[in-house]
Amino acid sequence: MLPLLLACTTAPETPIVPTGTPTGPASPEIPRPTPDILDSPPDLVVFLVSGLRADIPGADASAPEARFWAAAGTPTIRWTHAYAQTSSTFLSLGSLFTGRYVSSIPLCGLFTDGVSAAEARTVSPNAEAERLWCANLPKGVPTVAEVLALYGYQTAFFHAGIPGADLLRRGFATEAEVAFGAEGTDWASLSGQVTAWWSSHTDAPRLLVVATADTDVTARPDVLARMGIHLSLQEGPTAAGADPADVLRIYGDEAERTGRRIGTLLGQLGGSRERWAFVGSTNGVSLVEPSGFFGMPIPVATTSYMLDRTARVPFGAYGPSPSATASRVVELLDLLPTLTRMAGAVPPAGLHGADLLLAPPDGTIEDTAYAEFGDTLLLRRGPYELLFRGYLHHGTVLDPQLDERLWDPSSQRSFSMHLVETDPYQADDLVHERSDDFNRMRTEMQRIRRDEASPPADTWDDPQRLWQIRMARSHGYW
Secondary structure: OHHHOOOOOOOOOOOOOOOOOOOOOOOOOOOOOOOOOOOOOOEEEEEEEOOOOOOOOOOOOOOHHHHHHHHHOOOOEEEEEEEOOOOOHHHHHHHHHHOOOOOOOOOOOOOOOOOOOOOHHHOOOOOOOOOOOOOOOOOOOOOHHHHHHHOOOEEEEEEEOOOOHHHHOOOOOEEEEOOEEOOEEOHHHHHHHHHHHHHOOOOOOEEEEEEEOOOOHHHOHHHHHHHOOEOOOOOOOEOOOOOHHHHHHHHHHHHHHHHHHHHHHHHOOOOOOOEEEEEEEOOOOEOOOOOOEOOEOOOOOEOOOOOHHHHEEOEEEEOOOOOEEEEEEEEHHHHHHHHHHHOOOOOOOOOOOOOOOOOOOOOOOOOEEEEEEOOEEEEEEOOEEEEEEOOOOOOOOOOHHHHHHHHOOOOHHHEEEEEOOOOOOOOOOOOOOOHHHHHHHHHHHHHHHHOOOOOOOOOOOOHHHHHHHHHOOOOOOO
C-alpha cells in the first residue's frame, strides 16, 4: 500500500503518538508524521446539522439560513455555494470524514426511523442491524480523525439524532451518542459532555466534531405537526392544507434556535490555542416545493431526492482571519484537505478536494460540485446544474447499470439542466434549449463518474455484492 502515499513524505525516526487511542486499526494508507509539522497547530472544531438547506438567491433576513447565521454569529468566512455530496445525512458524514465521493468509498446506508426521510414502505425498521456490506467505512479508506491522531491530535465525535452515526466513528478516540427526543437534541447534556471533554484534553491540539439533527424536519415529527404536515405509515408525510409561508417560518424558527445553541456552545470552548470552527449542514431538504425532479411531484418533507435544495447547504468558518464571503462553488469534501493542512498533516493520497482557505474566494466558471443519491447524479458547474436519473426503481448509485445508462447516447431524456440561481426550484428544463452547454455538462459528469467518483476497482470482485444491492432493496440502504 506504500506507493499510495504521497511521494514527498518520509516517516520520522520517532513518530508522534496520539494522546487517545483511535477506534479500530489505522489504515496503512495514512501518511505518517513528518518533522516539519506546525509548531503550534490549532484546535479544530466541526459542527454539523442535518437538513438545513441554503437560502434561495435573493432571500432576505427572514429566510431560514439568514436567521441561522444571525443567531450563531457572523462567520469569518461564509461559502454561499457549498454543496454536500449527497442528500443523506449518514452518507454525507462518511464523505466528509474521508474526503471522497460516496461511490468512491464505497459507502451506502439510509438509516431512518419510522416515516422519517423517505418512502416509509421501503424502509426497514432494522436497517442498521440488517445493513449491507457497503454500509460501513472500509478499513482501507482513512478518516480525518485517523490522520490527525497520527499528528498528535486528540479527537472526539458527539452526535444526536443521526441513526448509524456510530458506524462512522473510526479514528475518534471518544465517541458518544447524545439523547435526541421529541424536541430534538438534549442540549444541556450535549453541552455538558462536549465542554467536559474539551476542558479535560488541553495538553494537545483537539479535533472536535459535533453533529445533530435538530434542523432535519424529517426526523422531527413535532416540527412537522406544527407545519401542518401529517405522518402516515402508508403514505409518508402529507401536507394537505399546509401554508408554504408557515412551513418556511417554522423551519426558520428551528434554524434560528439551533444556530443560537451552536453559537453558545462554541463560546464555551476556551483555551489559549488558536481555534478554527467550521459550521454547516450535511444536507438540505425539500419542504413543500413540488418541482424539480423530471416532471414528477416531489413528496413533502423529504431528503430522498437529489435536488439543488437538498444538496446546497450553509457552510462557514470562525477563525482569526478577516471576515469575507466566498461565492465560489465548493464541496463539503474540501474540508478534509483543509483540516489536514491546518494541522500540519499530509492528507491521504488520491483525494480530489481543495483547501477551502487557500483557494480564491470568487473562483471560476470551471469550479464544480458533484453529488449523488439513489439513481440520481447532480453536477453544479458555473451557472448550470445538471441532473441525471438512471430510472432504477429503488436503485443505488453503486449499481453498474447506472453507468450503462449514463453513457447510453440515447439517454438524453434521463437528463435535466437548470439555471439554479434564477430557477432555484428547477422548474425550467434547458437541455434542448441550450444543447451545447448541456453536452459540456454531460461530458463533465461522465468524466467525474468515471474517475474520482467511481467505485474502487475491486468492488465487484465478489458477485454476491452486486446481487445484494439489487435484491436487498427493503433494507433502507438507498
